[in-house]
Amino acid sequence: MGAAYLANEYAPIFIFILVAIAMGAAPLVLTLFLAEQKPDAEKLSAYECGFEAFEDARLQFDVRFYLLAILFVVFDLESAFLFPWAIVLDQIGLFGFVEMVLFLVVLLVGYIYAWKKGALQWE
Amino acid sequence: MLETAFFYMFGGMSVLSGMGVVLARNTMHSVMFLIFCFFNASGLFFLLDAEFLGIILILIYVGAVMVLFMFVIMMLEVNAAKLREGFLQYLPLGGMIAVVLMIEFIAASSSGVFAESAMGAVTHMGQEVNNTKEIGQILYTRYLLGFEIAAIILLVALIGAVVLTIRERKDAKYQNMSAQVKVRREDRVRKVSM
Amino acid sequence: MANVTFPFPFPDHLITLMPEMIVAIMAMFLLLFDVFVAKGSKTTAYLAIATTVAAGVATWSLQGPDPLVAFYGFFVFDSFAVFSKFLIYVATALGMILSLEYMKNEKHIGEYYVLMLFAMLGMMLMVSSNNFVTMYLGLELMALCVYVLVAYQREVLRANEAALKYFILGALSSGMLLYGITFLYGVTGSFDFAVMGEKLAHAEGDATAAVMLGMVFLIAGLGFKVSMAPFHMWTPDAYEGAPTPVTAFMSVAPKVAGFVIFMRIVADLLPALQHEYQSILIGVAVLTIAVGNLAAIAQRNIKRMLAYSTVGHVGFIMMGLIAGSPAGFSGILVYLSIYLVMTMGVFAVIILMRREGIQGELLDDFAGLSKVRPGYALAMGLFMFSMAGIPFLGGFWAKYVVFMAAVEAGHLYLVLYALLFSAVGAFYYLRVVKYIYFDEERVAFNFIESRPMQATVFVTAVTIVFLGLFPDALFELCRQALVGLV
Numbered sequence: 001m002g003a004a005y006l007a008n009e010y011a012p013i014f015i016f017i018l019v020a021i022a023m024g025a026a027p028l029v030l031t032l033f034l035a036e037q038k039p040d041a042e043k044l045s046a047y048e049c050g051f052e053a054f055e056d057a058r059l060q061f062d063v064r065f066y067l068l069a070i071l072f073v074v075f076d077l078e079s080a081f082l083f084p085w086a087i088v089l090d091q092i093g094l095f096g097f098v099e100m101v102l103f104l105v106v107l108l109v110g111y112i113y114a115w116k117k118g119a120l121q122w123e
Numbered sequence: 124m125l126e127t128a129f130f131y132m133f134g135g136m137s138v139l140s141g142m143g144v145v146l147a148r149n150t151m152h153s154v155m156f157l158i159f160c161f162f163n164a165s166g167l168f169f170l171l172d173a174e175f176l177g178i179i180l181i182l183i184y185v186g187a188v189m190v191l192f193m194f195v196i197m198m199l200e201v202n203a204a205k206l207r208e209g210f211l212q213y214l215p216l217g218g219m220i221a222v223v224l225m226i227e228f229i230a231a232s233s234s235g236v237f238a239e240s241a242m243g244a245v246t247h248m249g250q251e252v253n254n255t256k257e258i259g260q261i262l263y264t265r266y267l268l269g270f271e272i273a274a275i276i277l278l279v280a281l282i283g284a285v286v287l288t289i290r291e292r293k294d295a296k297y298q299n300m301s302a303q304v305k306v307r308r309e310d311r312v313r314k315v316s317m
Numbered sequence: 318m319a320n321v322t323f324p325f326p327f328p329d330h331l332i333t334l335m336p337e338m339i340v341a342i343m344a345m346f347l348l349l350f351d352v353f354v355a356k357g358s359k360t361t362a363y364l365a366i367a368t369t370v371a372a373g374v375a376t377w378s379l380q381g382p383d384p385l386v387a388f389y390g391f392f393v394f395d396s397f398a399v400f401s402k403f404l405i406y407v408a409t410a411l412g413m414i415l416s417l418e419y420m421k422n423e424k425h426i427g428e429y430y431v432l433m434l435f436a437m438l439g440m441m442l443m444v445s446s447n448n449f450v451t452m453y454l455g456l457e458l459m460a461l462c463v464y465v466l467v468a469y470q471r472e473v474l475r476a477n478e479a480a481l482k483y484f485i486l487g488a489l490s491s492g493m494l495l496y497g498i499t500f501l502y503g504v505t506g507s508f509d510f511a512v513m514g515e516k517l518a519h520a521e522g523d524a525t526a527a528v529m530l531g532m533v534f535l536i537a538g539l540g541f542k543v544s545m546a547p548f549h550m551w552t553p554d555a556y557e558g559a560p561t562p563v564t565a566f567m568s569v570a571p572k573v574a575g576f577v578i579f580m581r582i583v584a585d586l587l588p589a590l591q592h593e594y595q596s597i598l599i600g601v602a603v604l605t606i607a608v609g610n611l612a613a614i615a616q617r618n619i620k621r622m623l624a625y626s627t628v629g630h631v632g633f634i635m636m637g638l639i640a641g642s643p644a645g646f647s648g649i650l651v652y653l654s655i656y657l658v659m660t661m662g663v664f665a666v667i668i669l670m671r672r673e674g675i676q677g678e679l680l681d682d683f684a685g686l687s688k689v690r691p692g693y694a695l696a697m698g699l700f701m702f703s704m705a706g707i708p709f710l711g712g713f714w715a716k717y718v719v720f721m722a723a724v725e726a727g728h729l730y731l732v733l734y735a736l737l738f739s740a741v742g743a744f745y746y747l748r749v750v751k752y753i754y755f756d757e758e759r760v761a762f763n764f765i766e767s768r769p770m771q772a773t774v775f776v777t778a779v780t781i782v783f784l785g786l787f788p789d790a791l792f793e794l795c796r797q798a799l800v801g802l803v
Contacts, residue, residue: 005250007125010169061197063288069191070284074277076187080179081270084259096263099270106274109345110281116352119285227530234526237503268334268388272442272454275341279435279458282348283465286425286432 067119078107130170137163150196154189161185172247175255333387333394336375336402337441343368344434351427362417365430369410369437376402390509393447400650400798401444401577404657405570409437411661411773412566418767419562419668420469429469433566436462440574447585448508449498452578456494456542459574460487463567467559479558486541486551494538500531501586510585518589532590535582536597543575545601545635546608549628553616556624561671561678564620565664568627569657576634576653580646583638584802591641598639599731606632606735610742619667619678622745623660626704629742630656633735637719640726643799648718650795655703655715655784662777663700666693669765669774683749685758694753696778703781705746706739711784718792 085100092099114120140163143156161184168177262270331338343364351361376399379385384395413433420426439458446452464487468480502508504524505516520528541548556564587594609629616622630652637649667678670686670693687694703712716739720732784791 005247006169059197061194063198065194066191066198067284067288069187069194070280073183073187073191074281076183077277080183081262081273084175084255085263087253087256088259088263091260092263099263099267102271103274106271106278106345107281109349110278113348113352114281114285116349117285117289119289227526227533231500231527231530234524237527265389266391266450268391269450269454272451272458275435275438276454276458276461278345279432279461279465282428282432282435283461286428286465287468287471289425 064122071114071119074107074110078104126170130167133163133166133170136160137167151193154192154196157192158185158189161189172252173254175258330387330392333379333385333392335379336372337438337445339375340368340372340434340438340441343371344431344438347434348428348431351431355427357424357426359417359421361427362413362430365434366410366413368434369406369413372437372441373403373406376406391448391451392442392445394445395802396798396800397577397581397802398445400795401573401653402441404573404653405437405440405444408566408570408573408657408661409433411665412562412570414769414773415565415661415665415668416560416562417769418765419671420560423469423560424471429466432462432465436466436566437570440570443574444577446578447510447581449502449510450508453491453495453498455574456578457491459571460491460542463563463571466563467555467567469560469563473558475558476560477558479555483551483555490538490541490548492538493534493541497531497534497536497538500527500534504528504531510581514586514588517586520589528590529593532587532594533597536594536601539575539579539582540601543572543579543631544628545631546605546628549605549608549631552628553612553621553624556627557618557620561620561664561668564623565661565668568623568664569660572627572631573653573657576638576649579638580649580802583641584646595639595641598635599728602632602635602639602731603734605629605635606738610738610745613742613745616745617680619680619683619749622680623663626742626746627660629738630704633716633719633739636723636728636731636735639728639731640719640722642722642726643796644725645719645722646802647792647795647799648722650798651718651788651791652715654791654795655711655781658777658780658784659700659703659712662696662774662781663704665770665773665777666697666700669693669767669770670762671765680749680752681759683752684756684760686753686762688758689762690764693774696774697753698750699778699781701746701749703785705743707743709785711781711788713785714788714791 081103082100085096089096137160140156140160144153144160147153147156161180165177165180168174168180347361347364347368350364351357355361379394380396380399384393386393413430416429416433420429423429436459439455439460439462442451442455443459446455464480464484467483468476470476498508501513501517504520504527505513507513507516517528537548541551544552556568559567583594605628609625609627609632613622613625613629616625634649634652634656637645637652639645640648670682683697686697699710703710706713706716720735723732723735
């Protein structure tokens with residue numbers, strides 16, 4: 001499509017990314033220079049009162065999140081395959097349609113299975 | 124010229140963030156580096172006119188796969204400090220293999236077969252060529268067997284995840300919607316003759 | 318859309334894919350059948366076994382004198398594929414029969430057989446591929462199923478560990494394989510073995526480094542899958558941790574598929590690089606044979622011992638690849654067939670000895686078997702003698718053909734080296750026989766009583782003896798299978 005095309009179409013996106021980074025970085029950088037900072041040991045401790053933290057703030061996740069995430073990946077991929085198919089459907093015709101139906105049926109089998117198995121049920 | 128600059132920017136950033144993945148102490152930071160690496164790889168796809176692949180890379184890898192990674196890391200409770208214990212011990216062997224591979228890669232990529240002169244015309248296609256359409260035309264015709272196998276691989280991934288993670292908990296209470304909907308008056312109300 | 322004829326020639330192409338379609342449709346049907354109807358009963362298992370038979374019948378009815386090529390060259394159906402598909406059917410069916418009793422108390426048992434069928438489907442696609450696209454997809458389908466099967470006993474810690482190791486190393490090896498393929502694709506611009514081979518034959522001096530790098534990665538990636546040293550590290554752990562029927566299945570079927578694809582690559586893709594790949598393979602074979610046979614001696618767990626013994630056998634099978642001749646290739650097929658029968662027999666005996674809790678898999682557990690069950694003892698003895706390569710049992714001929722092929726190709730020293738380690742290997746095989754026949758019973762035996770499994774032991778033992786006495790039919794069959802490949 002050419003360098004000119006890339007430059008025209010994606011320059012706004014690139015500028016947008018640059019602005020976004022600048023906006024994100026600005027508060028962090030500006031406080032370094034503008035704010036008055038006089039740290040001491042007490043100020044830097046986890047809390048100025050109360051207990052030290054006992055453990056990592058991060059809790060262990062349940063394995064069910066993993067199941068949901070992988071279901072999401074599978075069906076996300078499925079939808080990714082649908083985009084180019086939709087564009088060329090008028091050229092590949094009925095044959096292409098049947099082919100995609102087969103693809104979807106295979107995943108539908110998986111969907112019915114997961115549903116019946118209770119994988120979509122949040123206990 | 125501008126294109127070359129962008130290529131080196133995306134390429135360099137992805138290499139740096141790749142190193143970040145390996146070297147970061149906190150596994151969560153590794154994941155963030157990996158996400159950044161995927162963004163840069165996607166930028167490389169854009170430079171190659173493969174816009175569809177670039178967007179899919181962000182959509183699937185950043186949007187779905189990295190979420191999965193995130194969950195796995197949250198699930199595992201990895202102690203990064205403990206993982207590093209053997210690091211120095213394995214460094215000599217690992218480093219040696221890495222250096223050998225590095226030399227081979229340099230030899231292979233500078234050997235001339237990937238040089239610009241050997242590649243024929245290295246130009247962009249005209250703007251009338253739509254890369255999504257091109258992918259569609261070849262993926263659903265010539266590569267249809269692979270396409271259908273991909274569906275089966277996805278199905279197996281789903282089965283595997285269900286089999287390995289699902290637990291039947293007897294103590295969990297949930298509503299049975301269809302039973303609630305199908306309920307009839309006779310099931311709930313009983314006439315008692317006094 | 319180069320080479321794509323429109324409209325798609327439906328019937329011709331689909332008929333070629335008949336066995337695969339039967340397996341895929343039945344696997345999906347069984348998946349739903351199990352959750353809706355069977356709910357963990359053995360019906361699913363029997364239907365799955367019936368599916369392998371149906372696939373066998375379909376394959377048999379399709380085979381003809383000429384190779385069929387379908388799906389724009391992405392799928393081939395030649396006599397080579399037919400032969401290897403039958404090996405895969407037998408291995409899968411036996412794997413399922415061995416699981417009937419062993420796995421009956423597992424949760425989600427219906428999916429277990431479905432995953433086995435999908436693994437079989439992946440291997441069927443692998444052996445029918447003459448290009449990297451179908452090969453890689455088949456390989457991943459198979460690998461994904463086997464990872465799950467290894468982890469099937471979720472509450473068993475060592476199963477989890479085994480599956481995790483296997484998965485991570487397997488994923489790494491897939492990455493290496495893909496990386497190697499990209500280099501070869503970069504040089505040739507094609508995925509088709511024959512086209513790539515043609516291009517590689519005319520590759521100029523410039524390309525050598527890239528081609529070599531691609532080839533090294535390719536061999537390493539495939540080497541992982543068939544457990545060649547130094548890429549064998551996952552083998553003992555995965556074999557020990559997996560449920561024993563899965564161990565039996567994965568020690569045979571993926572090896573068949575892996576070596577078949579290796580042979581196709583060597584025959585079609587790399588003929589121009591014969592000297593280069595031979596020197597790599599010789600180095601790997603020397604290491605594999607030594608590691609497999611030496612490490613097996615130190616094992617007390619029979620599953621670990623058999624894992625190293627597999628590595629050793631892989632080393633011997635590689636001699637056929639190194640020979641690179643029709644004799645070598647048919648030797649590999651002979652070796653794989655006989656290896657299949659022996660391995661399935663051994664694992665059947667191990668499973669029959671399963672005890673409550675512990676699973677009858679330490680070498681000590683075999684002590685005194687001959688006094689309690691002389692039949693099993695005899696079968697186990699036969700398998701061990703056969704694996705050691707004692708003449709006139711099946712295993713002897715397996716070694717004989719690959720060694721002869723290697724000698725004919727001029728690798729006399731390699732063969733002498735292999736013979737030396739073959740003698741070392743005989744030690745640990747015969748040690749099992751010593752336990753069975755000359756030791757006193759240490760732990761009370763408690764056998765599974767299962768007719769199908771006892772039949773498996775009987776049939777495999779008889780086959781090994783029969784093949785030892787009359788190997789010519791098998792030799793001829795394997796020679797026939799190679800028509801068209803080399």
